[in-house]
Amino acid sequence: GAVVSQHPSRVICKSGTSVKIECRSLDFQATTMFWYRQFPKQSLMLMATSNEGSKATYEQGVEKDKFLINHASLTLSTLTVTSAHPEDSSFYICSARFAGEWGRETQYFGPGTRLLVL
Amino acid sequence: AQSVTQLDSHVSVSEGTPVLLRCNYSSSYSPSLFWYVQHPNKGLQLLLKYTSAATLVKGINGFEAEFKKSETSFHLTKPSAHMSDAAEYFCVVSALNTDKLIFGTGTRLQVFP
Numbered sequence: 001g002a003v004v005s006q007h008p009s010r011v012i013c014k015s016g017t018s019v020k021i022e023c024r025s026l027d028f029q030a031t032t033m034f035w036y037r038q039f040p041k042q043s044l045m046l047m048a049t050s051n052e053g054s055k056a057t058y059e060q061g062v063e064k065d066k067f068l069i070n071h072a073s074l075t076l077s078t079l080t081v082t083s084a085h086p087e088d089s090s091f092y093i094c095s096a097r098f099a100g101e102w103g104r105e106t107q108y109f110g111p112g113t114r115l116l117v118l
Numbered sequence: 119a120q121s122v123t124q125l126d127s128h129v130s131v132s133e134g135t136p137v138l139l140r141c142n143y144s145s146s147y148s149p150s151l152f153w154y155v156q157h158p159n160k161g162l163q164l165l166l167k168y169t170s171a172a173t174l175v176k177g178i179n180g181f182e183a184e185f186k187k188s189e190t191s192f193h194l195t196k197p198s199a200h201m202s203d204a205a206e207y208f209c210v211v212s213a214l215n216t217d218k219l220i221f222g223t224g225t226r227l228q229v230f231p
Contacts, residue, residue: 004161034217034219043208043223044162046218046219049217049218093161106167109162109163111159111160112161
């Protein structure tokens with residue numbers, strides 16, 4: 001089956017530092033990857049859509065300079081939280097969609113990265 | 119705009135009894151609907167999806183869901199709960215002409231021995 005990995009699984013950092021989270025599709029090529037944020041006991045909120053080789057599309061209210069997304073290859077997208085602050089602490093989840101898959105809507109999710117900013 | 123409403127934030131059942139997790143959708147077109155499960159510290163896993171084929175959709179682990187247009191519902195069921203089914207379940211709709219998935223607020227399923 002389609003496997004998506006994320007690294008790291010959890011990270012603790014000091015306020016003001018930047019953190020990079022990687023999302024990889026392990027056994028398929030993903031033209032599109034998505035980044036979500038999930039607060040405790042809440043649902044997933046889409047942050048941005050990342051297409052390989054082009055700029056990410058951010059959802060309303062998401063600061064693109066704060067959350068830098070790079071999708072340099074068909075198997076890797078990265079999310080960098082710049083100058084992280086305690087309010088950025090959250091569970092970040094990526095997903096990926098098959099390139100050219102019929103029934104394009106299906107997304108395959110990574111296990112998530114828990115970020116704690118002190 | 120498309121949306122989904124999960125009617126119960128928590129559902130508790132005894133092992134071996136049926137499971138019903140309720141979801142209503144709002145859409146101006148025939149939607150694609152999904153159920154995902156999230157176990158603690160694990161990624162979301164696709165249970166099943168409806169994409170305008172058969173209205174009764176069978177998924178993994180014995181789950182199934184029925185698309186009822188007249189009721190705008192897509193409830194998830196399982197005849198007999200297992201302890202391993204305890205998790206958070208999300209009803210999801212695909213937004214029209216976009217790649218976006220819109221998540222419901224989730225239902226936490228507890229299974230008691």
